[in-house]
Amino acid sequence: MIFDSIKDEDKEYVANTYNRFNVAIKEGKGSTLYDFDGKKYIDFSSGIGVNSFGINDELWVEAVCNQAKAIQHISNLYYTKPQADLAKMLCEKTGMKKVFFANSGAEANEGVIKAARKYSFDKYGSDRSDIITLEGSFHGRTIATLSATGQDKFHKFFDPFVSGFKYAKINDLKNLESMIDEHTCAIMIETIQGEGGVNNLDADFIKGIDKLCHERDLIFIVDEVQTGNGRTGYFYSYMEYGVHPDLVSTAKGLAGGLPFGAVLFGEKTKNTLGYGEHGTTFGGNPICAAAALSVVKRLDQKLFDEVLEKRKIIEKVLLESKCINKITGKGLMVGVDFTSPSGNTASEIASKCIEHGIIVLTAKNRVRLLPSLNITKEELIEGLNILKEVIEK
């Protein structure tokens, strides 16, 4: 009954930009969720890779509540302790040099785009501002980040888009290299394309881009919005490859459930944006920063080992099914490539999963799993077996 009234109210008053799944979650603990009728779900979505340590996580709740009682907001005109502490921790864990805080992935990407262009402008003047991104990429919903996104379906309705973006083929270094010219200032990648279908970039491709960028003084940007903060079994996914990006954007899992994002600047770019050249009212908000501290603090080797161990469980359980062709992604960023005997699409599978008590995501024609990093092995195995049954029907 409560659900029906929520649904009616939402349909009438909330803008229809989401074709929602037929459920409203009331509360939860860890990776177990409950709807308004008390029905239980195992969560394989973590709010699209946001709730890094699940629902109602003790350390996170304590960090948020304590900061809310101390001071919730003061603006970036003044120093705050959570922001300074978090920036230091992010730099120490990555070797990056400075941090700018934003409120979302798209905003973090606006920041990296501005910083890359500014670096090039300062050094080479105007007319060297093109950024090469990849076909199938996703970088956000603002006009600039839609322009950066290498998918035609996002380049409709909102003309004029921001010029200066070119899209190279994924895992084809020759093609990418052929697109570089005197106007190019940066190359921007996700190491695993999330929204684009959980498509892995080859290690050689990532290393090749790193090399090209450093040889030609192009800014190497890694969008870690989805892959970051422990998701792939590394603090940031690029760290697996021994490469050195000049700019990194992060958001989703960073603050464990609050809207937060960040730009990490490397040695080359650390002083690129000066006083008044970028800003935000909310970015770096003390509650979000305190929440992020409680998350980032726990992203250590022990946790990464657990993430990689859970990955093995996922592959083992799912690949037992004849209907599952392969598992893409890394760590707890999982793409399930399947062939449904009854012809169900990924989103039909996701709807059926809800009826059977698990919450999964989709990415293009794959089922996508982004469970909380601390999901228990029991919850994981129970949920995977349900997913397998749904796919096999």
Ligand SMILES: *Cc1c(COP(=O)(O)O)cnc(C)c1O
């Ligand atoms: C989700 C996502 C974004 C956009 O983040 P928002 O917080 O929704 O603005 C950008 N890049 C990647 C790789 C993402 O997965």
